[in-house]
Amino acid sequence: MMVVAALRVVTTNNVVHAALWLVAVLAGASGQYILLAAEFVAITQVLVYIGAVMVLFLFGTMLTRARIGFDSDLNNSYKRLGIPVAVVMMGAMGLALIRSFGDEKLPVSDNIVSTQRVSDQIFGPYLLPFWALSFVLLAAIIGAIVLARKD
Amino acid sequence: MFVNQFLFLAAVLFCIGVYGVVARKNAVLMLMSTELILNSVNINLLAFAMRNGSTDGHTFALYIIAVAAAEVGVGLGLVLLVYRNKKSISVDELSEMRG
Numbered sequence: 001m002m003v004v005a006a007l008r009v010v011t012t013n014n015v016v017h018a019a020l021w022l023v024a025v026l027a028g029a030s031g032q033y034i035l036l037a038a039e040f041v042a043i044t045q046v047l048v049y050i051g052a053v054m055v056l057f058l059f060g061t062m063l064t065r066a067r068i069g070f071d072s073d074l075n076n077s078y079k080r081l082g083i084p085v086a087v088v089m090m091g092a093m094g095l096a097l098i099r100s101f102g103d104e105k106l107p108v109s110d111n112i113v114s115t116q117r118v119s120d121q122i123f124g125p126y127l128l129p130f131w132a133l134s135f136v137l138l139a140a141i142i143g144a145i146v147l148a149r150k151d
Numbered sequence: 152m153f154v155n156q157f158l159f160l161a162a163v164l165f166c167i168g169v170y171g172v173v174a175r176k177n178a179v180l181m182l183m184s185t186e187l188i189l190n191s192v193n194i195n196l197l198a199f200a201m202r203n204g205s206t207d208g209h210t211f212a213l214y215i216i217a218v219a220a221a222e223v224g225v226g227l228g229l230v231l232l233v234y235r236n237k238k239s240i241s242v243d244e245l246s247e248m249r250g
Contacts, residue, residue: 002160002164003160003163003164003167006163006164006167006168006187007167009167009171009183009184009187010167010168010170010171010174010175010180010184010187015177015179015180018180018183019183022183022186022187025164025187025190026186026190029164029190029193029194032157032160032194032197033193033194033197033212035152036157036194036197036198036200036201037201038197038200038201038209038212040209040213041193041197041209041212041213041216044213044216045193045216048216048217048220049186049190049216049219052220053186053219053220053223056223056224056227057179057182057183057223057227059227060179060182060227060230060231061179063231063234064179064230064231064234064240081173082169082170082171082173082174083170083174085169085170085173086166086167086169086170086173087166089165089166089169090162090163090166093162093165093166094159094162097155097158097159097162098155101153101154101155101158102155103153103155104153104154104155105152105153105154106152106153106154106198106201106202107201107202107204113200113206113209117206118206118209118210118213120206121206121207121209121210122210122213126210126214129214130214133214133217133218136217136218136221137217137220137221139221140221140222140224140225141224143225143228144224144225144227144228147225147228147229147231147232148228148231148232
């Protein structure tokens with residue numbers, strides 16, 4: 001289902017429809033995170049991606065396209081080239097995955113990774129990347145304001 | 152649950168995202184394809200975190216989500232600027248830097 005939605009994101013001819021299919025993909029990814037016992041990441045995914053990033057995308061669409069709706073001029077001339085590139089890449093990755101992991105199973109564990117453990121990681125050994133990330137976000141905010149300001 | 156079921160899903164999403172970046176002309180749609188790629192990487196990180204029983208992958212996944220949010224903010228600011236100057240966001244028409 002996620003794969004179908006992702007294919008619709010890259011093949012639909014309507015920008016708003018592409019954004020809404022992307023919501024389906026992101027929600028599916030959130031479900032996968034819960035399957036992988038990562039509840040905090042799943043909740044963050046819903047809040048940040050589906051909440052904030054999609055609103056940004058829809059704003060961007062509406063501010064840049066005068067015409068919302070069907071538009072046949074969304075693909076460039078490399079469209080034919082993209083299909084073999086993606087298929088070859090998929091074949092290579094699939095072969096590598098089958099050879100490396102075969103039918104190895106995930107360990108069955110009933111302990112969900114708690115938010116406390118994640119925060120101990122972030123504010124413990126990974127504190128320096130966290131600071132760097134804070135500066136990245138600050139620079140992004142300032143950069144977006146400077147770019148979008150009318151002067 | 153197999154390890155490969157998650158890794159294959161991530162690989163498929165990655166390839167679809169690469170196809171989207173190659174084939175799309177609209178800058179906003181290219182950003183959406185980039186989001187697909189980043190999400191596939193997140194699925195991979197969390198699958199390996201569960202396989203190895205560690206929490207490092209969760210931390211990296213959270214950092215990737217934050218960086219992706221910053222990237223979308225700056226990217227859409229750039230797209231708005233380009234649209235204001237050229238009345239179009241087709242990346243094929245951005246050819247001023249061609250030598």
